[in-house]
Amino acid sequence: MPTSSAITVKNLTRKYGDFVAVDGISFDVPQGEIFAFLGPNGAGKTTTIKMLTTLLRPSAGEILVNGHDSVREQDAVRKSFGIVFQDQSLDEELTAYENMEFHGILYGVPTELRERRIRELLEIVELWDRRDNQVKTFSGGMRRRLEIARGLLHHPRIFFLDEPTLGLDPQTRNQIWTYINNLNKTEKITVFFTTHYMEEAERFAKHIAVIDHGNIIAQGTAESLKKKTKASSLEDAFLELTGHAIREEHATGLDHLRQHRKMWGGRR
Amino acid sequence: MRTIYILWLRQLKRYTRSRSRIIGSLGQPLLFLFAFGFGFSPIYQRAGGGNYIAFLAPGIIAQGILFTAIFAGIELIWDRQFGFLKETLVAPVSRLEIMIGRTLGGATIATLQGVIIFFLTLLAGFRPANWWLLLPAVAFMFLIATLFTALGTAIASTMSDFQGFQLIMNFLIMPLFFLSGALFPLDGIPPVLAAIASFNPLSYGVDGLRGVLLNATHFGMGRDIAVLSALTVLVLLIGNYLFSKIEI
Numbered sequence: 001m002p003t004s005s006a007i008t009v010k011n012l013t014r015k016y017g018d019f020v021a022v023d024g025i026s027f028d029v030p031q032g033e034i035f036a037f038l039g040p041n042g043a044g045k046t047t048t049i050k051m052l053t054t055l056l057r058p059s060a061g062e063i064l065v066n067g068h069d070s071v072r073e074q075d076a077v078r079k080s081f082g083i084v085f086q087d088q089s090l091d092e093e094l095t096a097y098e099n100m101e102f103h104g105i106l107y108g109v110p111t112e113l114r115e116r117r118i119r120e121l122l123e124i125v126e127l128w129d130r131r132d133n134q135v136k137t138f139s140g141g142m143r144r145r146l147e148i149a150r151g152l153l154h155h156p157r158i159f160f161l162d163e164p165t166l167g168l169d170p171q172t173r174n175q176i177w178t179y180i181n182n183l184n185k186t187e188k189i190t191v192f193f194t195t196h197y198m199e200e201a202e203r204f205a206k207h208i209a210v211i212d213h214g215n216i217i218a219q220g221t222a223e224s225l226k227k228k229t230k231a232s233s234l235e236d237a238f239l240e241l242t243g244h245a246i247r248e249e250h251a252t253g254l255d256h257l258r259q260h261r262k263m264w265g266g267r268r
Numbered sequence: 269m270r271t272i273y274i275l276w277l278r279q280l281k282r283y284t285r286s287r288s289r290i291i292g293s294l295g296q297p298l299l300f301l302f303a304f305g306f307g308f309s310p311i312y313q314r315a316g317g318g319n320y321i322a323f324l325a326p327g328i329i330a331q332g333i334l335f336t337a338i339f340a341g342i343e344l345i346w347d348r349q350f351g352f353l354k355e356t357l358v359a360p361v362s363r364l365e366i367m368i369g370r371t372l373g374g375a376t377i378a379t380l381q382g383v384i385i386f387f388l389t390l391l392a393g394f395r396p397a398n399w400w401l402l403l404p405a406v407a408f409m410f411l412i413a414t415l416f417t418a419l420g421t422a423i424a425s426t427m428s429d430f431q432g433f434q435l436i437m438n439f440l441i442m443p444l445f446f447l448s449g450a451l452f453p454l455d456g457i458p459p460v461l462a463a464i465a466s467f468n469p470l471s472y473g474v475d476g477l478r479g480v481l482l483n484a485t486h487f488g489m490g491r492d493i494a495v496l497s498a499l500t501v502l503v504l505l506i507g508n509y510l511f512s513k514i515e516i
């Protein structure tokens with residue numbers, strides 16, 4: 001298997017019932033690169049990431065992550081990446097430290113190393129002082145930082161980030177990006193991310209793929225996309241490619257949750 | 269092993285941290301114990317049944333375990349909704365270990381709950397035949413708890429939200445309890461009811477618990493243990509299949 005690609009995707013398709021969410025896409029992410037996966041709401045970004053990370057089975061097509069087939073060699077694939085999901089995935093009843101510890105033990109990081117890394121990472125994301133607080137007391141930005149720290153605890157070769165900076169203030173976004181960028185430079189970790197902030201893609205990503213209605217409609221560097229659409233900014237190029245119509249956002253897990261919180265009253 | 273351990277530990281931490289949940293889930297068994305226990309005691313005694321509180325106590329313990337165990341299993345839906353399930357499912361560990369860890373965690377909680385209820389029945393005047401019997405009783409409680417946690421997990425694996433919860437409550441948990449012989453002796457009841465009870469796994473749980481604590485059984489201790497163990501293995505296998513199919 002050639003090792004020059006961190007991720008290779010061929011004709012990847014995913015259907016939900018009759019609805020085709022991802023429609024035969026192909027792309028390649030070189031090792032050690034920061035790669036942006038852009039697209040309007042409902043384009044198929046999260047579905048693609050879930051397939052890349054073994055959470056969803058593809059309806060058709062092939063995925064290689066670090067040279068491993070994501071359907072047949074799930075464990076090898078799972079060992080090789082870290083992920084920050086679009087919706088939160090922390091245990092709110094546990095403390096920040098316990099969430100990290102859970103992850104470290106699950107990934108088989110030896111005790112001493114685990115303790116050292118947890119401290120390092122929590123210090124970097126500035127949560128060490130809050131390590132013994134339950135996550136339910138954390139703000140959105142703190143949770144996101146904790147998820148990032150947790151995703152890196154087992155030293156993954158590839159880091160997936162699904163809208164990691166959504167809803168965060170510019171300070172926090174800046175801090176998160178500085179860290180991710182450093183990590184990419186110093187550890188050569190491949191970063192695959194989605195975002196709605198075009199300047200993040202323009203500043204940090206070497207290559208960009210634009211997906212819409214389940215199809216990849218453009219790929220290349222920010223410069224080449226701008227040139228292709230004769231746009232002056234990536235934002236304009238994006239609008240040119242995907243049109244100006246506003247997409248309906250489907251209900252996320254968290255929306256359902258809010259609904260159930262109401263339904264269940266004071267259960268927690 | 270480390271997977272099973274950490275998932276078990278997590279369940280325990282969540283349980284001990286939510287005092288309202290512990291106390292809340294004691295309310296129902298206490299209500300049944302006091303209302304049925306003291307309400308039916310005189311008439312049970314007059315009918316020649318003997319001490320009704322002694323008869324009822326193991327049934328109430330089993331009820332508490334049943335509810336806690338199925339809820340602990342169904343908590344999987346919370347994890348799916350709150351997103352935490354994704355964190356476990358992307359990890360390089362076998363789905364079977366994840367499921368076993370969860371199940372043992374839930375079963376431990378349900379057993380603890382059973383032990384607490386045991387002590388509460390003492391307040392109502394219940395006395396086991398012999399205090400040493402508490403040890404085998406706990407082991408037996410754990411068997412009941414494992415079966416029903418596995419059942420809750422298996423059911424929750426097929427549900428992505430709480431829409432079906434009311435259904436489970438009314439058409440599974442309640443009938444399991446009321447048709448199990450927890451409240452009334454199975455000897456001499458109408459054949460239809462007897463047949464239903466003999467297909468109800470909780471009947472064997474209640475009966476076995478009475479067997480341990482009071483030395484009196486309807487089906488026989490051997491049959492109770494055999495039925496519960498076989499069912500537990502079966503439900504774990506089905507649950508493992510359903511759990512491994514989860515996509516989020």
Ligand SMILES: Nc1ncnc2c1ncn2[C@@H]1O[C@H](COP(=O)(O)OP(=O)(O)O)[C@@H](O)[C@H]1O
Nearest residue numbers: 016021039040041042043044045046047048250
């Ligand atoms: N579990 C699901 N069942 C049915 N349709 C889904 C499901 N998840 C996503 N979709 C649909 O698939 C499409 C792509 O969704 P998604 O990958 O979440 O988009 P993005 O992350 O780009 O916003 C959307 O139209 C969405 O409504």
Ligand SMILES: [Mg+2]
Nearest residue numbers: 045046047086
């Ligand atoms: Mg998305």
